Structure formats: structure tokens, C-alpha cells
Amino acid sequence: MLKWIKRLLIGLLGIIVLMVGGGYWFLQSTLPKVSGEAHFKGLLAPVTISRETNGVVHIRAENETDMFYAQGLIHAQDRLWQMEFQRRIGAGRLSEILGNKAIEQDKFLKTWGFYRAAEQAYTALNAESKAVIDAYVAGINGYLESDPPLPIEFKLLGVKPAKWTPADVLVWSKMMSFNLAGNRRAELRRYGLLAKGLAEERIAELMPLYPKIATPIDSTTPLIHPTTSDYHLMEALWQADAFTPPMTEASNNWVLSGQRTVSGKALLANDPHLQMSNPSLWYLVHLSAPTYDAIGASLPGLPCIVIGHNQAIAWGVTNVEADVEDVYVLEETEDKQGYVYQNEVVPYNTRTETIKVKGEADQTFIVKESRYGVVITELVADAPKTKPLALRWTGHDPDDTTFSAYYAINKAKNWTEFNAAMRYYIAPSQNFIYADTAGNIGHIVSGRLPIRKAGHSGLYPVLGNGDWDWQGFIPFEELPRRYNPPEGYIITANHNISPENYPYTISLEWGGEPYRYERIKQLIDAKEKHDLSSMRAIQLDQLSLLYTDFRPYLQNLPIISPTAQAALQRLLAWKGEMSPTSPEATLFIAWYMAFSHLPQTETGESWFFYPRYLLNALKSGDSACAQQKRTCLEIAGDVFETVVKQWSTDIPKWGLVHQAMFNHPILTHTPLAPLFDRQVDFGGERFTVNVGWVNPETLKTTHVPSYRQLIDFSQLDNSAYIHPMGQSGNVMSSHFDDLLALWQKGEYLTMQTKGYTEANKLILKP
Numbered sequence: 001m002l003k004w005i006k007r008l009l010i011g012l013l014g015i016i017v018l019m020v021g022g023g024y025w026f027l028q029s030t031l032p033k034v035s036g037e038a039h040f041k042g043l044l045a046p047v048t049i050s051r052e053t054n055g056v057v058h059i060r061a062e063n064e065t066d067m068f069y070a071q072g073l074i075h076a077q078d079r080l081w082q083m084e085f086q087r088r089i090g091a092g093r094l095s096e097i098l099g100n101k102a103i104e105q106d107k108f109l110k111t112w113g114f115y116r117a118a119e120q121a122y123t124a125l126n127a128e129s130k131a132v133i134d135a136y137v138a139g140i141n142g143y144l145e146s147d148p149p150l151p152i153e154f155k156l157l158g159v160k161p162a163k164w165t166p167a168d169v170l171v172w173s174k175m176m177s178f179n180l181a182g183n184r185r186a187e188l189r190r191y192g193l194l195a196k197g198l199a200e201e202r203i204a205e206l207m208p209l210y211p212k213i214a215t216p217i218d219s220t221t222p223l224i225h226p227t228t229s230d231y232h233l234m235e236a237l238w239q240a241d242a243f244t245p246p247m248t249e250a251s252n253n254w255v256l257s258g259q260r261t262v263s264g265k266a267l268l269a270n271d272p273h274l275q276m277s278n279p280s281l282w283y284l285v286h287l288s289a290p291t292y293d294a295i296g297a298s299l300p301g302l303p304c305i306v307i308g309h310n311q312a313i314a315w316g317v318t319n320v321e322a323d324v325e326d327v328y329v330l331e332e333t334e335d336k337q338g339y340v341y342q343n344e345v346v347p348y349n350t351r352t353e354t355i356k357v358k359g360e361a362d363q364t365f366i367v368k369e370s371r372y373g374v375v376i377t378e379l380v381a382d383a384p385k386t387k388p389l390a391l392r393w394t395g396h397d398p399d400d401t402t403f404s405a406y407y408a409i410n411k412a413k414n415w416t417e418f419n420a421a422m423r424y425y426i427a428p429s430q431n432f433i434y435a436d437t438a439g440n441i442g443h444i445v446s447g448r449l450p451i452r453k454a455g456h457s458g459l460y461p462v463l464g465n466g467d468w469d470w471q472g473f474i475p476f477e478e479l480p481r482r483y484n485p486p487e488g489y490i491i492t493a494n495h496n497i498s499p500e501n502y503p504y505t506i507s508l509e510w511g512g513e514p515y516r517y518e519r520i521k522q523l524i525d526a527k528e529k530h531d532l533s534s535m536r537a538i539q540l541d542q543l544s545l546l547y548t549d550f551r552p553y554l555q556n557l558p559i560i561s562p563t564a565q566a567a568l569q570r571l572l573a574w575k576g577e578m579s580p581t582s583p584e585a586t587l588f589i590a591w592y593m594a595f596s597h598l599p600q601t602e603t604g605e606s607w608f609f610y611p612r613y614l615l616n617a618l619k620s621g622d623s624a625c626a627q628q629k630r631t632c633l634e635i636a637g638d639v640f641e642t643v644v645k646q647w648s649t650d651i652p653k654w655g656l657v658h659q660a661m662f663n664h665p666i667l668t669h670t671p672l673a674p675l676f677d678r679q680v681d682f683g684g685e686r687f688t689v690n691v692g693w694v695n696p697e698t699l700k701t702t703h704v705p706s707y708r709q710l711i712d713f714s715q716l717d718n719s720a721y722i723h724p725m726g727q728s729g730n731v732m733s734s735h736f737d738d739l740l741a742l743w744q745k746g747e748y749l750t751m752q753t754k755g756y757t758e759a760n761k762l763i764l765k766p
Helices: 002-027 064-091 095-112 116-122 127-143 152-157 166-179 181-196 202-208 228-241 402-411 415-422 515-525 532-539 545-554 562-573 583-595 613-621 634-649 742-745
Strands: 035-041 047-052 055-062 251-256 267-275 283-289 293-299 307-310 311-318 325-329 338-341 344-347 349-355 363-370 389-393 432-438 439-447 481-483 487-490 659-662 676-680 702-706 708-712 720-722 758-765
Touching: 047 064, 055 064, 064 095, 064 116, 064 127, 064 152, 064 166, 064 283, 064 758, 095 116, 095 293, 095 349, 095 363, 116 166, 127 166, 127 402, 166 402, 181 202, 181 228, 181 325, 202 545, 202 613, 251 311, 251 439, 251 515, 251 532, 267 307, 267 311, 267 432, 267 532, 293 402, 307 708, 311 708, 402 415, 415 432, 415 439, 415 676, 432 487, 439 487, 487 515, 515 532, 515 545, 532 708, 545 562, 545 583, 545 613, 545 634, 562 634, 583 613, 583 634, 613 634, 676 742
Parallel strands: 035 758, 055 283
Antiparallel strands: 047 055, 047 758, 251 267, 251 487, 267 702, 267 708, 283 293, 293 307, 307 311, 311 432, 325 389, 338 344, 349 363, 432 439, 439 481, 659 676, 708 720
8 A cells, every 4th residue: 555655646746747847738638539429531331449447449340441440540549659659669760859869779770771671561461461551550540630639748758640651550560570580699699709709619608509409510610700899899789789679588378279178178378578668568459340350469550469369269479589680791892882792792782861860950871781681780880890790680571471461360260271371471480379169279380481501500690702691491381380289288488399300490599498388388287187277377377497407506505604504495495486475586586697697707798698508507617617716616605695695684575676667668767757657576587487587687577478368268258368557558547557466466357359348438430
């Protein structure tokens, strides 16, 4: 109660600040009309928009064109500022509203050309898919033309939203695709370590590959040894890449056939783990027309359902972790106007980009592009004289028809149609799991996956001279897929999904460690038959297999002080449950994060991403320990003593230090932050099923289950879903954060298409 009183008082302070700074306009309503009737040009027939008491929206239309028009309209009603902010990010147009502090971010985003890629993707779509996007855009613009009340952010920044275009719709999907294709970061990290003077063998120790994958050291691999200047360049590129949300290798989905369920019908679960946002990344909606009926999670700014079910099938997604990016080192000409490719000089393609800056003159710069893609070293101002790097990425292919895949999935009625939809899918590569009313279950790896020459592992940058170009893509018919496996279930959790003896290499790194996959499998195998309740328990599980792996070494730590000895015994008696109420969880993660600094002298950073390196060091020793003339266990023991000393005997509960942060993207560092920002106690860690990614510096989390879904084919309207925050992005709405407490406690909303309590009804008429 005291926490909520404090929040109320702080919120009132924020309102006072607004009123003093902005005058009477704050008192004006910023909430959209949600009841009665409203007339909009472009509609063919009336559309009913019903809202449940929790803000979930149901759209019922007489045709698909009106249905998607209405989806665009209701997305704009509830998430207009979020949509505006997202399209500005994708187009590199934040400086227009934020001034010169956003110039470097805009340069990064314009250099990559996400908006140009979105324009090309729209051109590549078939007529049916274009019609869906056009109807959705018409709905957004119809709402804007009605002179609606604008969210507070527009008024604070003096921004008036312009008309939407199809590229505005597709650009955010390009951004998400880029963030989910993170191999470039690992390549640049290895390249930077080479530049620091580390040997390839040492890098293989520091960055061990996924379990059961041997390091492919091949004498034919053209390993390029960069200079010290390249290391500083890699650091700068890493900082530039921070302008996009960091990738997390954490999403779960699994599906059980009737042979493994109490009801005899299929069950499907999915929880994608992405960076938290305020408002939520997702928007819950039910779309219904005579030829279309689907419910689930949509993305504001995009039509259709991304994750959910229709009346015949259900689906869920996780990131494949496929290696769909390669960094190429170019042999540039002396005049820096071209590069050598297949023994010939090829001039760069160049384009001039302009950044409009609020209150200042426009800024222009030149972007260089090679046959591999953008020259990414141009992102770094005053870059040292090094060989330029370019990035090849499937998401930049101009024939990206991924949106058509989602539209076809939404309407698929069986496994055959579901597979046919996947032919359109390009990027980001996702594990799609499937279930249907007939009891069938399945899994297919989607996306355009490159084939590399022998000797090209994809782990390091290679020469961009034509010798190491991709050899095509894995044929669609040969992408991994499973249908009704004999064990009666399928799990994907960013782990290695390559079939045994698979002739192609999808990735060598995958999602860090297979802990989440292993824990889900343990829990499924623990019961012969499952129901919605046990599926929920699996989805909310926070037992740490990371702790399980480190516990034997913790048992042997050479501890001296009585206080640390007592803390260690307490930790060893713990079962590894990363509950928000657990002090032991705090102690373990604080020790792990501190110990992960072990190779910092070599790497320049904490090494918490690579637990297998730390485990190997404790098991077999490591040169980082030998340099200190101590064993790794001795160093780990000293680290434990230091961690315990900072708290003495008063170790805080995990939820108090590991809070989930939902911060406003612009206002979080202003006096208005208390009005918008939210944070709640949360459990878990990077490798628990109910994930809670840990910031190594603050111990807080910004990566959690962004959406939870449980589909029950024994009674589809008994299925469940939830996302954090609320349906509205308007801080004045009662639905701004009304789902946050439910999500935090592991509760769900019922996924109803009928029989729900209707709080508001709005009739749209032509």
C-alpha cells in the first residue's frame, strides 16, 4: 500500500510540473472515443469495436478491408505515440523532434537504410498483402484526419503526426528483424579480440561454442589479423550498435499432442522474451470477418496477428539464432571510392542522407554500399585508418515477403496451408510451432538461411573479394521441420534445433546455453499428461540450472571468514529457485556477475555472457588465473568473500534488487519520469524458463517475457494470454498499466472470442 501511495504522490508531482510548464492544455482530454458511433471515410460497411473491461479489443467487420482499417484505427487510438516513435526510429528521424542529441542515432539508422528496405519490401509483396497494408494505413490516416485528441508526448514535444505510408508499417518489422539477427556482434567481438593480440585458440576458450559443437579451426579459413586500431574501431561499432535494442537469446515455445494431455487435445505455449518497453511491445486483439477470425498478440504499427490462434490452428515463435549475417573485410582502393572484387575494382554505390535537426541546420553525410551491403565502418566518425567492413544480412534483401507469410498463417486451416505460408518467410528466422483442432502438432524453421563454403565458419570476418560469398540458401523443402513426432511434444528455446546428420550448418553458437530447453523437457517428462495448469507452471518456472552447474564448484570454495562461511552454507542449502523473495538468488547472481570479470584484462569487459568459459576455468584452470599465480577456485572464493562483505548478514531479496524496469523511451530521464515509468519486483535470470535477464552493473532486468500465451484446444476460449503494462500507451488511461500486476504475479487473461464482458462498444460507419 505504501508503495502505491508513494507512486501516487510522485505522479501528482509530475502532473504539477506539467501544469506549471504547459498551462491549461494538460487539463484537456487526451483519451480517444471508445463508445457510441463515429463516421470515417473509406469504410465499406459498419464495423463493431468492443472493448473488454481489461482493454482487450474485439473487431467485427463484414469484410477484411474494413477489419484491417479498424485495426489500424484502434492501434492509433491506443498506441499513437508508440507508433510515431517507432517509425521515426526506423527512418532515422528522431533529431526532428529531439534535437542534436539524437544525431548519432539517426546517422546509424539512416546508414543501415531500414526505411529504404521497408519500401522495397512493400514493392515485393503480392497484391493481396499490399491490400491488407493499404487498408491498415487508411485506418490510421482516417483516425488522424478525424482530429483526435493526441497523447501527452505529442504536446510536450510540439509534434503533429503526419500521414502514414506502407513503409511506415513495415519499417518496425525491419528493426525487430535486425535486432534478432545478432551474429554480427559476435563476429565483431572476435575481431576485436584478435586486434587486442589474442590468439584464435584463446578466443575459442573465451567464447566456447554451443555444447557438442567442436570449434571448427580449418587451415583454409582466411583468418584476418587486424591491427590495434581495429580494436578501437570494434569498440566504437559496438557503441553504435547500442542504438538498437540489444538482442536476447531467450524465448520459449512448446507444443503437446493429445497423447500427452489430460483432455486428449493439443496444448501450445509461447513466451517471447524481448526488451521491455513502455508501453508494451504487444497489443491484444481479436480480428473477425467472414473470411478471417484470429486472436492473439499484434504489434502496434502492423496489421494481422503475430502470435495466436484462429479457429483451426495455433502458432508460436522463438528466435532460431540462425547465422544470417557475415562481416566482410574490403580491399579498398587508394582513393576510397571502390574496392577489389574478383580481381576488379568495383566502385561503391553511394547515397546522400540528410538529417533534419530541430532548431539547427540540416546535416548531410554519404553512405557507402558494397555488393555485400552497407560499409559499417563509416558509422564511426574519425575512424582510424583500417580496412573497411561491410555487412551481408538477409533482412536487407529487396524481395523480403515476410509480411505475406504472417497474413497467410493467420488464415491457414491445416499443416499443409501453414507450410505453404512459410514459403514467403525471409527474416528474421524463427522457430514456428503449430497445433490444430485435429490434434496434430508440428515445427518448422523459417527464413532464408545462407550456405557457406567449406572453411567459412561465419565466426570471424572474411575477405570480401568474392572468394567467400554465400553459395545460395538452404532450399525451403530442406528446412528442418517435424510433424507429429512419436514422443508427443516439441520444444524450441533458442537451442540447437538442427536434426542429427543435417547436411547444412544453421549456426555454431545458438542461444548461449541449452538450460531453458533442458528445464522445459524435465518438466514435461515429469508428468505423463498435462493440462493448462501444468503448462502455466512450466511457463512460470524459475529454477536455475545455471546454479545447478556452478554448485559443485561453490561447494569447494576456499572461504576463510565465518560470515562468508555461513553465507556459503546457506547458499548450498538453497535449491536454485530464483524467486523474487529469495536472498540466496541475490547472493548467487551477485557472485556470478563479480566472478565473470575474470578475463576483463584481456577482453576489456565483463564476461557474463559465457558461463561455459567460467565453468571450464573452475574445472580445469585458466590462463587468467595463472597470470595472478592463483587457482580459479581461490579467486572465486575471494570474490565470494567480497560479495558477502558488502551486505554482511543482511542480503536483500532478489526481487528488491532485480526489478523489471518499464521506462518511457524519451521521458525517463526527465522530471516527468515518475508519472510514466514503472518498475516491479521480478525473479528469474538469463537461463530460467521464466526469464529475467540480469544487467551486470545494476542487477536489474530489462528483458523479460514480453508476452505469455497458453492455447488449449479442448476449449479454445479457455486459452490464456497476458503482456505487461496495459493496452493503452496513454498515461491518462486506466489501461496504461492495469495488466502489470497480473503479469508480475504470473496471472493471465482469458483468451475469449465470445462470452466476454463488454465495457465499451464503438460502431464505425462509412
